[in-house]
Amino acid sequence: xxxxxxxxxxxxxxxxxxxxxxxxxxxxxxxxxxxxxxxxxxxxxxxxxxxxxxxxxxxxxxxxxxxxxxxxxxxxxxxxxxxxxxxxxxxxxxxxx
Amino acid sequence: xxxxxxxxxxxxxxxxxxxxxxxxxxxxxxxxxxxxxxxxxxxxxxxxxxxxxxxxxxxxxxxxxxxxxxxxxxxxxxxxxxxxxxxxxxxxxxxxxxxxxxxxxxxxxxxxxxxxxxxxxxxxxxxxxxxxxxxxxxxxxxxxxxxxxxxxxxxxxxxxxxxxxxxxxxxxxxxxxxxxxxx
Ligand SMILES: [Zn+2]
Numbered sequence: 001x002x003x004x005x006x007x008x009x010x011x012x013x014x015x016x017x018x019x020x021x022x023x024x025x026x027x028x029x030x031x032x033x034x035x036x037x038x039x040x041x042x043x044x045x046x047x048x049x050x051x052x053x054x055x056x057x058x059x060x061x062x063x064x065x066x067x068x069x070x071x072x073x074x075x076x077x078x079x080x081x082x083x084x085x086x087x088x089x090x091x092x093x094x095x096x097x
Numbered sequence: 098x099x100x101x102x103x104x105x106x107x108x109x110x111x112x113x114x115x116x117x118x119x120x121x122x123x124x125x126x127x128x129x130x131x132x133x134x135x136x137x138x139x140x141x142x143x144x145x146x147x148x149x150x151x152x153x154x155x156x157x158x159x160x161x162x163x164x165x166x167x168x169x170x171x172x173x174x175x176x177x178x179x180x181x182x183x184x185x186x187x188x189x190x191x192x193x194x195x196x197x198x199x200x201x202x203x204x205x206x207x208x209x210x211x212x213x214x215x216x217x218x219x220x221x222x223x224x225x226x227x228x229x230x231x232x233x234x235x236x237x238x239x240x241x242x243x244x245x246x247x248x249x250x251x252x253x254x255x256x257x258x259x260x261x262x263x264x265x266x267x268x269x270x271x272x273x274x275x276x277x278x279x280x
Contacts, residue, residue, distance in 0.1 A: 008159055008174060009237060013223045016240060061245045062238045063159065063174030 005081045006059045007067050020056030022046045023068045024088070049073055052091045107131035108205040108262035109269055116207075116269045124213040125279040127272055130206045134182040135259070136189070137200045144194035145176065151195055152180075162236045162249050169257075171236045171247060179247065181206060181259070204247070204259040207269070212254050213279035220275045226250070242271040 002014035028034055028042055047053070053073050058066045070079040070089060080089040107113060113129045120127035138156075140148040149156050157163040157172040164170075168182040179200075191197040209217065215226055221242035225231065228250075236249035244267060247259040260268045 012239070015223075015243075061240050063177070065174060 002076060002078075004057060004069070004078070006062055006065070007081055007083045007086075008063045008065055009059060012059070012062060016059060016061035017057045018060045020058055020066065023054040023056045051094055052079060054088075054091075105132065108265035110266065112266050112269045116273060119273050120276055120280065122280040123211065125209070125211040125217055125276045127207060127209045127269075127276070129265075129269070130208055130257075132184045133201065133206055134180075134184055134186040134188075134199070135201045135204060136180045136182075137196075137198050138178040138180065138191075139196045139198075140176045141194040142176065147192060148176075148178075148195045151189055151192065151197070160235060160237055162234050162251075169249070169251075171249060173236070173238060173247065179259070181257075202262060204261055205265050207258045207260060207265075207272070208251075208255065209258060209272070210252075210255040211279075213276070214254055214256055217272065217276045217279060218248070218256060218258075221271060222248070224248075226256075228253070242268060242275070244268050244271075 003011050004014055004017050005011050025042070025046070028038070031039070034042070050073060052070055054068060054070055056066060057069055058064065067081060067083050069081050070091065071077070072079070079092045082089055107129060109116065109129045109131070113131065117128040138148060138152070145156065152165070152170070154163070154165045156178055157170055159172045159174060161172050162169055168180050168186070171179045171181070173179055188199045189197050218226060218241065222239060224237065224239050231250055233250050233252055236247065238245065238247050240246070241248065241258060244260055244264040246268070249257045251257050
């Protein structure tokens, strides 16, 4: 099981969290002006990164706050946990194993 | 409808008596503290001071409890507290930036006490509740036997668990089972 550090509550089991997908997907500035292709791009299309990935989690069984994390999609290591609005941490340098 | 039909019922129902009878040992005891007045206090970003003024006392920070004249206040998250008071305590009025809502029917408090209470809880909770990490006055929301609960350490060997009404009978049955070896 993953150990996840909620920025408000500290380390908890993965069971207490729900996954929120890719982080920093900005809502379109003028949604009414988007054509169908751009709208579906915003709604459905996400990066499928192999390696370090910025993603969202919510502490469902705890403080119910959303936050961001940097996780390696292959090793499941976490490099950072940060609150929405916090300075966005640098991506770790990929180490080839 | 007669008054009999309108009589209030605690979430544990008849299981409350069984829980109290079975878990009544020196090392472990548990009972439901029914019909408490619970309110949820939420405030907008930056309105923490306003919330404290409405309550008339400093509100505890996240993860801590405060005792305010018979009312236990739990710091649950950013701008989020729960109060636990004796029945029929009037609910304080909120304001435009501070919401205070009566949620008494949402959860029921269970008191767990005794030297084995920590072991019983640890059978179903992965959180480290050793006094070094979860001292008297600490609180949190977590999973106990997979049920979402608020948990507070009220004394060295005493814990209070607020469980949702619909999970209460399940959790009481789990406590009866999990405490078997400590009774
Ligand atoms: Zn949390």
